[in-house]
Structures are given as C-alpha cells and as structure tokens.
Amino acid sequence: MDKHNPVGEALPTAAARTDAPLMSRNEVSALCSKAGRGAGMSWGLAEEAGYAAAWLYARGLDGPGNLASHLTFATGMTWQDICPQVRIGQWSAGTSIPLCPIALGATLSDYADLPEAQLTEGSLETGPVSHPLLVLPFLAAAAKTLGKNLSVICLGQKTGVTTNGDVLGDVTALSAGRVSELKIQIETLEADSFRERSVVPVDLETIEKLNNFALKTTVPPSERSRAGAGSLESDND
C-alpha cells in the first residue's frame, strides 16, 4: 500500500513532472497542519501553522514553502527553545535560537489587545525570527481584533496588513526566508501599494517535505488495524 500523499498517490516525483498541481486552500491548510503536528507542534499550534500557510497561499505568497523550510530548520528544537519570552513591547527567544514564526504569531494574536504586545501604546519589537513571512497572517488576525491596520518592518522594509486581510507594501524582505528582527506597530500603508497576486502552485519539493512531516501523524498499517475498520460483511451483496 502506498504511503500517504495528501495530493494524491498518482502524483509522480519531481523528476518525472515539472508542472506542480494547484492545491486547494483546504488542502494546503490540512497538509500544513499535519506537517506542523508531525514536526512536533502541539495540535493547537499545528492548527495555527495550517491557518498561516493557507492564508498566505490564498494571497499568492509562499506559505507552504516557508513552513516546510522552517519545520526543517526547527527539527529537534523544543518549545522552550523557540517560543517568545514576553516582556512589555519586547519579545525575544530565551536562547540564541531564532523564534518560531508560528509560536510568535499565535502568541501575538493571543496578546493582541493586551498590554504586553504594546500595539495600542507604541510598538512591539521582536528578536530574530525564522521565516518571518509566516508571522504576517497573525498580524492580520491581530489587526482584525484591534480594528486597526498594522505594519511590520523586516530588514528595513515595511509591509502592511489591513483589518480585512489585505497585504500592503513590499513583501520581498519578509519572503526572503532570512532570519530577521521585526518591528510591529499600528500604521496604515498607502492603499495603492496593494497588489493582487495570483495563487502560485506549491512546488513539489515543498510538498514532499511537508508530506514527510505529515506522515509522522499517521500509523503504519497492520492486518489487525485494517480488518477492524470496516463492515463485518462482504460488499459483494
């Protein structure tokens, strides 16, 4: 029996096929959640990983690729290694390891209207973050909660999110996949900096990486397991 492959067992390897299939947002979300869990995230955080990757994917940004790359980078690290230490207006990791963008983002969404985030008072500065593009969907959630548009500065470049989930400004720096500190504040970027992006297929290497993580959430088959899941009678009746 084939090992699981959420985009279909018929999908050949990257070598055999260059045109990656267009996945639905639902598929991206499900695959990325499973991959997050398979990589060791708690179930609740893995849901956030699925949300973030699919949010970006739907906006033509490479959420799945960034997540696959981050999960590979973070393999073997514990929550304590990569979660933020929350101090008012200043969040960074307790170690020299870059922050997990999903842990940072989810925590930011949780704290959006609390003083520790300092979003309504001033700005929030973070320590170095791995794959910071993945933080953007959580800024959108925070923006919605606050009812205020937000901006984030990454490597000197400013990107905005609106309360209704539009991405403004340039995302090149965020998308570069480099470790970077971030500065987040309430700010509305010029609306004409909005650019409609069409969905970009997830590349096959990314799918394979995510699949390999996702596989760790499934249980290898056994005769006993297979026999117990069906009807007790024949289907040829």
Place this chain on the structure above:
Amino acid sequence: MRMQERDRTPMQNGSWRSPADVMRLARMGSAHPTRLSFLRVLLRRLQNEGWKFTRPVWDLNDKGVGRAVYCAIGPERTYSLVAFAHDLPEDMRSDRVIATAWDATFALFDGVPEEEDLDRLERNVPLQEAGRVSVRELSLSRANRSVRLFNHVVDRLSRGSQPDIAEIEAVGYLMRTTAVYGAGKFGAADHDVIRDRPEFKAPFQVEMLSVWLTRQFCADVVEHLAEIKGGDKAVRLSPEVKARLGVGNSTGLGMAPFIIRHPVLLNNWITAREEALARVRSLEAANPEAVSDLRKAYENAKVNLAQWHSEHPIQIAKLDDLRRDFNMLEGKLQTFPATAGPSPWNDLWLWGQQSLSVEGQEALLSLMLEPHGELIDGLSDCMSADEATSFRIDGAMTNQQVRSLLDEHYTWALATDFSQPENTARFWYVSEEKLEPRLGERNLDDGAEREQPLCIGRLASELHAHLSKAPDNQSIAEFLLRHPEHRFIVRRVQLADRYPFAEVQDNLISNDMLPIDLMRCKLAFFGATHFDPRSDKWVRICLFQGAPYPLEHTDGTENGHG
C-alpha cells in the same frame, strides 16, 4: 449560533432542549431526518426555483462502460454531473476507502463541460483519490452496485417485466456511494469559491446535488443494460418501482471525526433543529391542515419503518422500540389535538417524552416539524458556519474565566475519571493507508502515541486540572505560552458560551462508545433513511428514496434524454 432576527419568533415555552440531553450519544444515535435535512433543503430549492435537467451526453457501450453527463440548470448557473461507468471485477468491489476501483465514478462540474474537460476528467475521476481534479469541479465521488438487486433489475427489465417489489424493498438502491468528497478535496474548488451562491448556502448542497443526479444515472444504467440484453422485449422501470429506489451510501469511521472537528457547524445544525422544535411547541393551536399533514407524515414514516431492516443487534432492538412507539403514537394521533388546550403541540411533545423511547422521541420530533414548513424552513439558512470567525483565541480571557466555562459546559467531561482504563480504552488515529480514520484499542494496538485529538472530554479534564493550579487572574495567553499543549482545547472551550451544541457530551474514547451513533446524527442531517449498521463502525443508509427524479416531469413523463 446567531439566528438572524427575522428568523426569531417569541418563545412561549421558552426553550431549546438542554445540550446535556441533546448532545448525548444515545440521543444523537437516534436522530431522524427532518424537513431541515440537507437533501430536503436542496429539493425544495430546485423545485421552488424551477431548475431544469438534461442529459446531453450518454455514451455507454454494450457492457455499460462509458460516460454520461447530467446538467442541472438553475436561474443563474448550471452544474453538471460527469459520470464514468466501469466494468468492475467482483474481487475488486469494496466500499472501504482503501478500495482502488469502483463500478462508477463521478465529478460535479461547475458549468457545462467541454469535450476537453470530459477527457481531462476521464483521466482522473476514475482514479478518485489517486487522481487530481481542478477548481472547475465541486465534488468527486464513486459508487458500487448492489450486485444482487442490480442484476435482478436488469434481468427482469430485459425480459419485459418489473422487478420484484420485495427485492427492491430489501435493498432500496441500485448503487451505493462510498465517498462523496467536496470542499477542496483533491484539487476541487474550495468552499470559499461557492460560499456566496444562494444554492449552496445550506451545508452539503453540492454533495446532495451530486448524489441526486447519481440516482438518475443508476436508473438509466439498468435500463440501458436491460435494453442491450433484451432488445425489443425490454421495458423501462415503472414509476412506482423507480420511486422506491434511492441511492445507498456505505460509510465508515471517517464520518465520525468530521462532526467533532467542526464544532461550530455541528452547533448550527443542532440549533436550527432545536429552534424548529421550540417554535412548533410554542404554537397555540393545531389547525386542521397541520393535523392532517401530521397524520400524512406519520403514514409515510410508517411505510418507511416497514421497509427499514437491519441485522445488527443494536439496531434491531431500536427498531423494536420504534415499532412499539409507533403503535402508541398512532393511537395518540387519532385523537390529536385531544383538548382545546393552549399548547397542543407542546402537550404532544411532553406526552412523547413520557411515553416513547429515545428513538421514538426523535421520530416524533421529525413528524412534528413536517407540517410547519412556513414556520421553520428559513432556519436552513442558519445551518452553515464560517469557522474562520471563531478560530482566534481570546488571550485576554483569564484562567478563571476559562475554568468557569469548563465548570459550566463540560460537566460531563469533568465527571469522568480518566484514570480508569475503561475510560481511555480506545484511541482515534489515522492510518497511513489512504489516510483512513480508525479506532484502536489502547492496550492491543500500536500507534496510540499518534492519537488524534478527538478525546475532547479528556482534554477538557486535563485543562481543568492544570488551570486549577494556575493563578486565577493570569491571562489565558500567558497560560498558553507556558502550556502550549492546551491550545487546541482552549480554542474549543472558548466557543462554549456562544455555541451551546458544539460538543458531543460523551467520552469518545471509552470502551463502550459506539461510533455509529456519531455517524447516524450526521447522516440524519443529510436526510438519510434506513440506517443499517454493519458493525459498530460501519453503516449503510439510503438517500432520496421516494423523491422525484431530475429527468421527470411531475406527471411522470420524462424529458431531456439526449
């Protein structure tokens, strides 16, 4: 659930049933289809809006292999069921998700497919999970024949006679679907794509449309094969026989996790039904027309019950209960409304609660809703859910507030002692094999370390224990930063105030839990009849039995065959 204002009417009797009663597995596992069931919602819309149906492609060979297209033409858009009929060797026929070939495979296409669409689909749809569909497709599904009935019907029709009614009633369908995938599966369009179309406002309308068109296909295939076999002697199905044929569905555990994973959606289904019941109970009179409609509904239900067979001991006992209940109900309805009391429907309901089994009470609920379309049909607009709006955790809530939610809404979970082995006897997992959801025995099966988070009761109980040791005034955001393992359950618990029917209030990993109870609840909302368990994890049901066919005028003639 936030009911729209126009759907609210003042409640005399004040209330929905308690979630502590409604959300128990024993009651969910006795659910009956109602006029709010999704296939009923679909059929009402298609009729009210005057949808038209055609069969522009019918290209099956003498073995019944080939393709067909059925179009459903609505006021704004057309949808097409693209069907592929196969010649399946008997040894490959399996209803399990791990099957790799089927008697027939289908996709619901958004629009009218061109030849190149059909060719593309022919390369992919027969492979099901191993193929890819596109954003032009809304669903992907497959069906297997009921071999015995299918062959019997073809044989009889080919010889110029109608099938044996007893045979028809024993099975109820020519083919049974074994999976109907929608909402973005295998590359199909995401639900977001169709969310704003009125015809898909209620849940599972794509799937129901696909299955209803599939029913036409099944009837057409047997007539085609009968004609090949019998030539001039062959006859078509009589309208009486045809009406008795539904579409079967064969389903396993995969359906059960769905309603756990979609708590807001489940809440909205149940709330609509409970609101409907409350509205009917609050009526001050039973007018003659409604009384007559109630009796008609009862007569139909009685016919349905007579044809409802099962060999599973649990279902046999429930059917015995239901038959006994129907005897009592028949007497009751002969004198309904007995007195000119102020709340005849509520009196009937309270009598039912006193006199009937749980199975009978849920059947009575369905009957009581039947005469009151004008009062309750609009509730079907409230049965979908935008889950994105309830995803964010409110980190500003304090530990104490979350604990209060648990104390108030998770009493059922907190009362369970999860240190007792029988209360954690099983675990839900996903097999590597085509991602089939399965249920393992914790002390016998491998894989418990990869358990799925469907043990909501235990998760709630663990959260409660942990919160009791944390500072009351600490924000849940800070708690989660220290204890990320509780993030999944905190998200759910925060729904409890707004969505009272979101949780199944039973232990889903206990030794005596019956997965078929979860499946029955979901299938009743689809509109399924003839619930027939084949094990405690596997069930067959029937859809659309007695409903009209797409290619059929109300006078019984047919049109549109191309």
